[in-house]
Amino acid sequence: MSLIAVLLANTVTVSLIFIFTTAFFFYFLFKPSKSSVYRFPPGPAAWPVIGNLNILDMKKPQETLCQLSEKYGNVFTFHMGRHKVLVLTGYETVKEALVNRADDFGERGLTHTSTMFGEGTGIIFGYGESWKTMRRFTLSTLRDFGMGKRTIEDRIVEEAQCLLDVFESHKGDPFDPTTNINSAVSNVICTIVFGDRFDYNDSQFLRLQQLVNQNIKLVTSPAMRLYDISPFLGSFLANFKKIYSNIFEIQMFFSNYYHERLDIVDRNDLRSFIDAFIAKQQEEKAKNPNTYFHEMNMVTTARNLFAAGTETTSTTLRWGLLMMIKYPLIQEKVHAEIQAVIGKERPPRVEDRKDMPYTDAVLHEIQRFANVVPMNLLHQTKSDIDFKGYRIPKGTPVIPLLTSVLFDKNHWETPHKFNPQHFLDAHGKFVKREAFMPFSAGRRVCLGETLAKMELFLFFTLLLQRFKFSLPLGIHAEDVDLSPTPGLTNAPNPYKLCAIRQ
Numbered sequence: 001m002s003l004i005a006v007l008l009a010n011t012v013t014v015s016l017i018f019i020f021t022t023a024f025f026f027y028f029l030f031k032p033s034k035s036s037v038y039r040f041p042p043g044p045a046a047w048p049v050i051g052n053l054n055i056l057d058m059k060k061p062q063e064t065l066c067q068l069s070e071k072y073g074n075v076f077t078f079h080m081g082r083h084k085v086l087v088l089t090g091y092e093t094v095k096e097a098l099v100n101r102a103d104d105f106g107e108r109g110l111t112h113t114s115t116m117f118g119e120g121t122g123i124i125f126g127y128g129e130s131w132k133t134m135r136r137f138t139l140s141t142l143r144d145f146g147m148g149k150r151t152i153e154d155r156i157v158e159e160a161q162c163l164l165d166v167f168e169s170h171k172g173d174p175f176d177p178t179t180n181i182n183s184a185v186s187n188v189i190c191t192i193v194f195g196d197r198f199d200y201n202d203s204q205f206l207r208l209q210q211l212v213n214q215n216i217k218l219v220t221s222p223a224m225r226l227y228d229i230s231p232f233l234g235s236f237l238a239n240f241k242k243i244y245s246n247i248f249e250i251q252m253f254f255s256n257y258y259h260e261r262l263d264i265v266d267r268n269d270l271r272s273f274i275d276a277f278i279a280k281q282q283e284e285k286a287k288n289p290n291t292y293f294h295e296m297n298m299v300t301t302a303r304n305l306f307a308a309g310t311e312t313t314s315t316t317l318r319w320g321l322l323m324m325i326k327y328p329l330i331q332e333k334v335h336a337e338i339q340a341v342i343g344k345e346r347p348p349r350v351e352d353r354k355d356m357p358y359t360d361a362v363l364h365e366i367q368r369f370a371n372v373v374p375m376n377l378l379h380q381t382k383s384d385i386d387f388k389g390y391r392i393p394k395g396t397p398v399i400p401l402l403t404s405v406l407f408d409k410n411h412w413e414t415p416h417k418f419n420p421q422h423f424l425d426a427h428g429k430f431v432k433r434e435a436f437m438p439f440s441a442g443r444r445v446c447l448g449e450t451l452a453k454m455e456l457f458l459f460f461t462l463l464l465q466r467f468k469f470s471l472p473l474g475i476h477a478e479d480v481d482l483s484p485t486p487g488l489t490n491a492p493n494p495y496k497l498c499a500i501r502q
């Protein structure tokens with residue numbers, strides 16, 4: 001056989017192997033499963049492997065989904081890689097799923113990335129009986145430690161005093177309030193989790209915040225979206241390695257503390273969430289060897305409280321101060337109400353809120369406009385379900401899109417404008433709005449909602465009772481950028497302000 005004939009034969013063989021392997025791969029990737037019994041709503045046409053990721057704005061995915069809902073309606077299918085995701089938009093649809101059909105839509109949706117954060121343990125990415133047990137225990141322990149009560153109110157006011165002192169130390173010069181607000185809010189959770197607060201300059205405390213904030217940014221990076229559709233790439237991705245090493249370091253922090261307390265916890269003097277967990281663990285161990293009260297659940301739950309309880313609330317407060325310097329007339333009205341109801345001498349109390357409709361409306365509007373968790377957290381269907389004329393299989397990931405509720409044009413008069421009037425009637429009285437859903441709703445509703453509302457009211461009114469906030473010299477209100485920085489949470493772009501004692 002001539003050389004040319006051999007080469008030709010080899011090329012044909014290689015090509016045939018390639019074609020068959022590719023066809024085989026795609027057959028198993030996209031083979032029609034039992035899906036014939038299911039009927040998904042329409043959505044944009046999907047590419048092999050990447051699905052619809054080519055049209056997703058990685059920086060503002062919520063905006064792509066809102067635009068798609070204009071075309072496909074309030075229930076549509078979006079392909080995240082190979083996975084069909086059910087997207088729900090607008091107040092009525094999101095409420096129908098999360099509240100009226102709470103059982104069907106109440107399960108947490110998991111991705112390869114979210115599995116890195118606890119493998120079903122803890123609360124945020126926990127599931128099944130373990131999640132139920134941890135959520136119930138955490139809620140009751142938070143209540144025992146004063147969530148929604150006067151004890152935690154006193155703690156928040158004390159912490160706010162420390163924050164006021166730091167703000168005052170700038171003597172009216174411009175500064176970026178991010179780290180200090182983060183530390184103050186974080187300390188409220190630390191008092192609950194560890195039974196103690198940290199100094200704002202404590203290097204371990206700052207490191208912990210840095211690790212958590214870094215992970216919150218990294219989880220939504222394009223690299224991790226790639227990991228979700230091609231998990232075998234994981235160990236090659238720098239962000240993947242970074243998230244893992246950050247989780248490990250955070251884990252060690254909580255784990256070390258847990259081991260320090262393990263043998264010295266006094267059942268009659270429980271000082272923290274971790275103490276209460278250890279006491280419960282010892283009680284359970286005697287009667288139930290398969291208890292969910294094990295070290296991994298303690299570490300993940302404590303980590304969840306620290307992460308979920310810090311970033312969201314402190315980001316909302318930063319939006320609040322930004323709004324006050326951009327809209328000085330609104331700030332003036334808040335000052336006037338604080339002066340009239342509380343005065344200058346005593347600190348605010350939660351019960352003042354009902355007498356302060358304008359401040360209440362401003363705080364609600366800050367939360368609506370800030371839209372701090374724009375995509376919500378992922379849910380999934382608990383079983384095969386019928387919804388809006390479609391038949392959806394068990395385990396389908398669901399996005400109940402909070403952005404589409406907080407900016408629903410059928411519910412808000414001026415959805416894209418910061419407008420406290422959304423929460424006031426013609427007589428200036430506070431009105432509740434049903435489409436106000438920043439904490440989501442249903443079985444997975446934010447566990448820290450009560451605590452977050454207390455913190456927002458007390459920190460905000462204490463800051464505005466003491467200071468008048470303004471833009472640094474030479475910067476005008478029109479220059480203030482209200483577009484958020486991308487990530488799991490919507491944060492304002494870094495800014496500086498001046499805090500002038502009044």
Ligand code: HEM
Binds near residue numbers: 124441
């Ligand atoms: C302004 C502040 C906050 C906002 C906007 C917020 C928002 C949210 C949202 C949207 C969810 C997802 C709900 C869902 O899956 O449907 C969530 C879950 C959660 N939040 Fe918050 N949150 C805030 C503060 C807090 C605080 C202070 C804590 C801690 C005490 C906390 C702890 C949690 C936990 C543990 C979950 C997971 C609940 C579960 O899966 O069962 N959050 N939050």
